[in-house]
Amino acid sequence: MxxxxxxxxxxxxxxxxxxxxxxxxxxxxxxxxxxxxxxxxxxxxxxxxxxxxxLSFPLFAFMLAEGLHKTKNRENYLMRLAGMGLLILLAQSVLYAIDKGNAGTLEGNAFLDLTLDALFIYLIENSKKPLRILALFPFGYVILTYAMDVSEIFAYQNNAISAWSSFYPLFLRPSYSIFGFSLILLFYYARPCSLKMMRFLAQDEEVFQSIATEIKVQGFSNSMSAVFLVLVNLLFWTLAKCGL
Missing domain, CATH: 1.20.5 (Single alpha-helices involved in coiled-coils or other helix-helix interfaces)
Structure with a gap:
């Protein structure tokens, strides 16, 4: 067959x-x-x-979500992500030190988004409660840097200069902020949500086991991820129109 x-x-x-x-x-x-x-x-x-x-970031976000589900060692997976992010951050720091006048061209590090979001998922799903509490740190960092971005937008609209611009350069912040954080979480939880929906629709465990093949689960999950992608983009497009 x-x-x-x-x-x-x-x-x-x-x-x-x-x-x-x-x-x-x-x-x-x-x-x-x-x-x-x-x-x-x-x-x-x-x-x-x-x-x-x-299109690149949604693709990377989707691959991250899939990788977290399928990897046999999340710690190593997370370390590889963090290592790449640190290499990029080091290069950006050198460029920033050489020419601060062009700091605006160093607009973030997508691997910082991927690492923070993967770390959040790793911690929030950890069996040890103290580690689950630590998930507040990557989440809090995303929220804090988003607040910096919003303050700079309002400062620009009012012909002012935000203190964050010189105090905390863009390359130290997640490139996709709350948008990226939300997208990765939704992509990640699309798979377990798909399994629950398939089990509910089957209404019988034997029927569910017969239809829940990997290819069908993946297809259902992919469809749900596509819907999430559209909804998140619509939401943040609306927020952007509102100046947020």
């Missing part, structure tokens, strides 16, 4: 994530480094590449 396969497997998703991330960085360079004037064809190409690159 031929084994069913998903249309997009993990390898293809990783390639797409890295490709769209690369396009995003190219677009960022084209629109912020003075290579092209605003409105020129080169500048517009950069804008288009950045729009395409917006």
């Amino acid at each position: 031929k084994t069913q396969k998903l249309f997009l497997d993990e390898f293809i998703l990783k390639i797409l994530a890295f490709l769209t991330m690369t396009l995003s960085h190219i677009g960022f360079m084209l629109t912020t480094q003075g290579y092209y004037l605003d409105g020129s064809s080169g500048y517009n190409a950069g804008v288009i590449l950045q729009y395409i690159g917006r």
Whole structure:
């Protein structure tokens, strides 16, 4: 019997994530480094590449959620994420020390988002209660840096300068803040929610066991994740329109 396969497997998703991330960085360079004037064809190409690159973080977030479910050693998984995040942070710190005038171009570290969110999930699901309490720290850091971002937006709208801009540079903050945090949590819990919904719809344990194959569970979970992605984007688009 031929084994069913998903249309997009993990390898293809990783390639797409890295490709769209690369396009995003190219677009960022084209629109912020003075290579092209605003409105020129080169500048517009950069804008288009950045729009395409917006797909990268949801893909990385989805792969993180899947990785946390499937890894056999969450501690090692978390250490690898944190290690990559620290390497990027070190490089950004060197660039910041060399030229603070261009600090605005160091706009965050997506691996910081991934590490903080993975750490939160690891701690909140830990069997040891003291460790579960520690989950407040990564969550609190995301909230604190989000408050910094909001204060800077209000300062800019009122022709003022926020103290956070010089005191706490952007590269020390999660790139996707509460948006990324919410998205990763929803992607992660899409799988257990899918299992519960399938069990409820089956209304019989034997029927559930017969239909709950890995391919069907994954497909159900993927569909739920897609719905979550749309809802989160609509929510934060609305918040952005409200200046938040």
